[in-house]
Amino acid sequence: MKAPVDRVPLTNDARAAWERALDLWRVRLDDPAVRPGAADEHGAPAWFSFPPSVTVDPRYLAERGLADELWSMFAHEIGHHVLAPSTRIDSLKIDHQMAKAIAAVSLRPNPGEGARRLSNLWSDLLVNTRLAQLQRAEQRSAGTATRDLGIVRLGRALYPAPQGSTDRLWWVYCRAYELLWQLPSGTLCELDPPPRPARALAHTNLVPLSRIPEKHREKERLLRAAQAESARVAAELAGATATNPAVDAAFIADAVRTFSTDPVSGAARFGVVAAPYLAELEGAAESGAGEPVSGCGVDDAPATAEELGRILADQRLRDDLPRHPGMVLDPEGEDAADDASDAGSGKDGQRLTIARTLSLYRESGEDAVLSAWYRNEAARWVRPYTRPAPMRPVGGIPGPVELWEVGDALADLDWPLTMRSGTVIPGVTTRRRSELADEPLVQETSLELDLYIDSSGSMAHPRQGSPAVLAGTILALSILRGGGRVRVTSFSGTGDVAGMPRFGRDPSEIIAAISLFFGRSTSFPLDLYSARYAGLPAAAEDAPRHVVVLSDDGLVSMFGVGNEPYAGVARTVREVLTTGTLVLMDPRRQVATLAERDGYDVVYLRTMADAPAACAALAAALHG
Amino acid sequence: MADTEALLAAWSERSDGEAAAWARARPGPSLESVATRISRIPQEFLDERISLRALAGDILGGQISASAFDEDPRVRQGAAIGLWLVASEDVLEPLEPALASGWAALAVDALALRVAPVASPSDWTSDDERRTEAARTFLLWCGFLPAGEDAATAASLLAACDSLARNRALAEAFEGHRHRAEIARKLAEARRKEAAARYSSE
Numbered sequence: 001m002k003a004p005v006d007r008v009p010l011t012n013d014a015r016a017a018w019e020r021a022l023d024l025w026r027v028r029l030d031d032p033a034v035r036p037g038a039a040d041e042h043g044a045p046a047w048f049s050f051p052p053s054v055t056v057d058p059r060y061l062a063e064r065g066l067a068d069e070l071w072s073m074f075a076h077e078i079g080h081h082v083l084a085p086s087t088r089i090d091s092l093k094i095d096h097q098m099a100k101a102i103a104a105v106s107l108r109p110n111p112g113e114g115a116r117r118l119s120n121l122w123s124d125l126l127v128n129t130r131l132a133q134l135q136r137a138e139q140r141s142a143g144t145a146t147r148d149l150g151i152v153r154l155g156r157a158l159y160p161a162p163q164g165s166t167d168r169l170w171w172v173y174c175r176a177y178e179l180l181w182q183l184p185s186g187t188l189c190e191l192d193p194p195p196r197p198a199r200a201l202a203h204t205n206l207v208p209l210s211r212i213p214e215k216h217r218e219k220e221r222l223l224r225a226a227q228a229e230s231a232r233v234a235a236e237l238a239g240a241t242a243t244n245p246a247v248d249a250a251f252i253a254d255a256v257r258t259f260s261t262d263p264v265s266g267a268a269r270f271g272v273v274a275a276p277y278l279a280e281l282e283g284a285a286e287s288g289a290g291e292p293v294s295g296c297g298v299d300d301a302p303a304t305a306e307e308l309g310r311i312l313a314d315q316r317l318r319d320d321l322p323r324h325p326g327m328v329l330d331p332e333g334e335d336a337a338d339d340a341s342d343a344g345s346g347k348d349g350q351r352l353t354i355a356r357t358l359s360l361y362r363e364s365g366e367d368a369v370l371s372a373w374y375r376n377e378a379a380r381w382v383r384p385y386t387r388p389a390p391m392r393p394v395g396g397i398p399g400p401v402e403l404w405e406v407g408d409a410l411a412d413l414d415w416p417l418t419m420r421s422g423t424v425i426p427g428v429t430t431r432r433r434s435e436l437a438d439e440p441l442v443q444e445t446s447l448e449l450d451l452y453i454d455s456s457g458s459m460a461h462p463r464q465g466s467p468a469v470l471a472g473t474i475l476a477l478s479i480l481r482g483g484g485r486v487r488v489t490s491f492s493g494t495g496d497v498a499g500m501p502r503f504g505r506d507p508s509e510i511i512a513a514i515s516l517f518f519g520r521s522t523s524f525p526l527d528l529y530s531a532r533y534a535g536l537p538a539a540a541e542d543a544p545r546h547v548v549v550l551s552d553d554g555l556v557s558m559f560g561v562g563n564e565p566y567a568g569v570a571r572t573v574r575e576v577l578t579t580g581t582l583v584l585m586d587p588r589r590q591v592a593t594l595a596e597r598d599g600y601d602v603v604y605l606r607t608m609a610d611a612p613a614a615c616a617a618l619a620a621a622l623h624g
Numbered sequence: 625m626a627d628t629e630a631l632l633a634a635w636s637e638r639s640d641g642e643a644a645a646w647a648r649a650r651p652g653p654s655l656e657s658v659a660t661r662i663s664r665i666p667q668e669f670l671d672e673r674i675s676l677r678a679l680a681g682d683i684l685g686g687q688i689s690a691s692a693f694d695e696d697p698r699v700r701q702g703a704a705i706g707l708w709l710v711a712s713e714d715v716l717e718p719l720e721p722a723l724a725s726g727w728a729a730l731a732v733d734a735l736a737l738r739v740a741p742v743a744s745p746s747d748w749t750s751d752d753e754r755r756t757e758a759a760r761t762f763l764l765w766c767g768f769l770p771a772g773e774d775a776a777t778a779a780s781l782l783a784a785c786d787s788l789a790r791n792r793a794l795a796e797a798f799e800g801h802r803h804r805a806e807i808a809r810k811l812a813e814a815r816r817k818e819a820a821a822r823y824s825s826e
Contacts, residue, residue, distance in 0.1 A: 145772055178784070179784055182781055183781075184776060184777040184779075184780030184781060185780045185783070185784060186780070216823065219821070219823040220823075222821045223818070223821040223822060223823065225821075226814070226817045226818040226820075226821040227818050227821075229814050229817070229818075230811065230814035230815050230817070230818045232814075233807060233810050233811045233814045234811055234814075236807050236810075236811075237804065237807045237808055237811050240800070240803050240804040240807050242800070242801065242804055244793070244796070244797045244800060246793060247793045247794060247796070247797040248797075250790065250793075257752075257753075324801060326794070326797035326798055326800070326801045327798065327801045327802075327805075
């Protein structure tokens with residue numbers, strides 16, 4: 001690797017330019033790094049990074065006769081710190097919105113790169129549009145024609161695509177600038193957009209029918225006919241473009257005007273319009289797919305677990321994608337197009353599923369992504385789970401007057417009442433006010449939950465969306481919200497037991513234990529269960545013991561099936577518990593009789609969507 | 625309410641074509657000054673009890689073609705805004721150069737018959753782009769180019785915000801999307817059939 005180009009001190013001119021750019025946005029920032037010649041290795045003449053810093057290559061501008069626009073270049077980079085994306089979290093959120101939009105139209109498993117490109121374009125659009133307004137209003141630029149404003153000059157010099165470019169998205173992007181900056185068409189891009197890329201035809205080699213066994217031949221023929229038909233329709237769909245550059249440029253200009261101060265929300269709108277252009281390239285024979293990412297955001301560090309949590313928790317990112325503005329004929333009127341569009345596109349494609357989230361945040365590590373995802377899914381169902389505290393009588397209601405006797409506390413003596421009789425004779429005229437008990441206060445207090453979760457191969461892997469993990473997360477977080485403590489034990493085959501040695505309140509530790517996955521056979525850790533509870537006295541009313549087991553039909557092992565030496569453990573332990581509940585994915589109800597025999601309650605769970613209801617049932621059981 | 629097509633037809637009869645208008649246009653007041661005046665229209669001008677004929681007679685001293693369609697609220701309001709622009713030179717101060725030195729009646733008709741049918745005049749005061757469109761159209765037919773722009777630039781910028789072209793493009797885009805959604809539905813159906821045709825070779 002080449003050594004990075006050295007940073008040189010700011011010249012007087014550069015400092016003046018920097019000060020002017022800062023004044024324009026009315027902010028203060030640390031001095032920029034000036035690295036002449038760095039553009040070659042970086043691919044862009046200037047860039048910004050977090051924590052806020054700006055790097056510029058003045059030589060790149062000087063070579064293009066734009067040395068006097070150094071201040072506009074500075075102002076552009078500062079704009080990224082002020083307006084869009086402004087913070088690292090927002091930058092990640094914009095990426096996320098773009099990935100969502102791409103995922104809705106594209107088949108590519110990893111939307112990451114395209115998402116980064118779209119977010120760069122979107123941030124640049126917002127910054128440059130605002131920058132042009134600021135420069136127009138600046139005293140020193142008074143009376144300058146729009147096309148001679150600093151940022152517009154830069155744009156005119158740097159944006160036009162090379163002759164014969166086939167990048168349609170770039171055309172749309174440049175056209176949007178023409179609309180936003182009020183430049184005559186043809187200034188930044190050709191008058192007409194480049195043609196659509198030709199589609200590469202996928203052809204599959206089929207085994208000749210004669211080689212298919214006789215008995216399957218008819219079925220195979222029907223299958224192939226159906227496949228050919230669906231391939232034909234798929235090709236037709238690919239041909240029916242969702243892109244219309246001239247109109248889309250106007251939509252993007254609208255989005256920039258509407259969302260000029262909310263880059264994260266606007267990103268969804270921009271993404272919906274721009275993503276089809278990336279999808280269109282995908283179909284093309286591996287051509288210009290690798291367009292250079294000429295943006296100036298360079299922050300490539302993956303999102304940390306904490307950042308992931310904040311990203312996934314943002315309500316703006318949880319909303320469905322907006323409809324393509326081209327689908328809305330009359331924005332104020334009734335959405336007559338509703339049925340025409342939604343039935344076909346389906347809402348499923350719009351949600352960022354676990355798999356998509358995992359691939360988008362591949363570099364953040366699977367565990368971090370999984371726990372952030374489940375935590376976020378669980379978040380809206382989490383509410384404090386508590387139990388009634390033992391009744392505590394409270395005083396406070398004044399009762400009848402009583403005699404104060406010599407042995408009583410001096411402070412209890414009620415002087416005004418005593419003095420009413422005129423003389424103070426202790427034990428005779430001394431009075432005190434008695435106090436009656438009020439109704440006992442009903443108070444709620446926290447719970448302790450011992451949670452066992454089955455991570456055997458028969459359970460869904462957390463990566464594929466596990467109802468048990470979701471239910472466990474809701475449950476654990478709800479107990480924590482109520483102030484309680486949780487102990488999680490994940491089990492699979494013999495010896496595959498992991499989790500927390502004692503009750504705790506650290507959500508990341510708890511969720512890590514819940515989403516742990518062994519993927520082997522099922523054998524409930526009866527030895528551990530017995531060691532934890534055997535010999536304890538029955539649960540007292542003020543210290544209830546609750547056990548919840550999340551599992552499937554393999555849980556017969558808990559009742560000694562296949563583990564006969566420990567056959568009685570479940571029943572013995574149940575006697576010292578307050579509640580014992582099994583949350584089962586057991587459509588054939590195989591565990592029901594055994595559970596009933598040993599006194600365990602059962603709640604059934606089938607899909608992710610059932611998890612909140614199952615947890616609500618548990619909340620009632622735990623509350624008592 | 626009159627038919628949009630009828631209004632546009634009335635306009636093409638009234639005007640002598642856009643090319644001629646661009647050819648005779650000379651440098652005029654700035655776009656911002658006209659756009660600002662549009663926003664400052666007094667409520668009285670928009671009052672529907674006011675007769676358009678009387679208003680035009682008072683301000684222009686003659687009649688405008690739009691009067692024939694004064695039962696259409698869009699035309700009424702569009703014409704009223706145009707008339708206000710002319711009247712504002714007396715009420716506020718003349719623009720530089722004065723609008724009165726151009727084809728004011730034609731410009732009022734342009735707003736009423738060309739712009740109002742495709743972009744509701746109530747948007748002209750609330751939506752920046754529509755206001756720009758109205759101001760540019762008014763200047764053009766009054767015989768002016770916005771200050772600091774040449775004919776080619778002005779023509780291109782007016783075309784970029786033209787509601788008529790925009791509505792057509794939107795309708796076309798909508799048709800494209802609708803068509804695509806239709807095919808997507810067919811594809812889902814075809815995929816279902818394909819899945820049903822799968823068989824086990826056991």
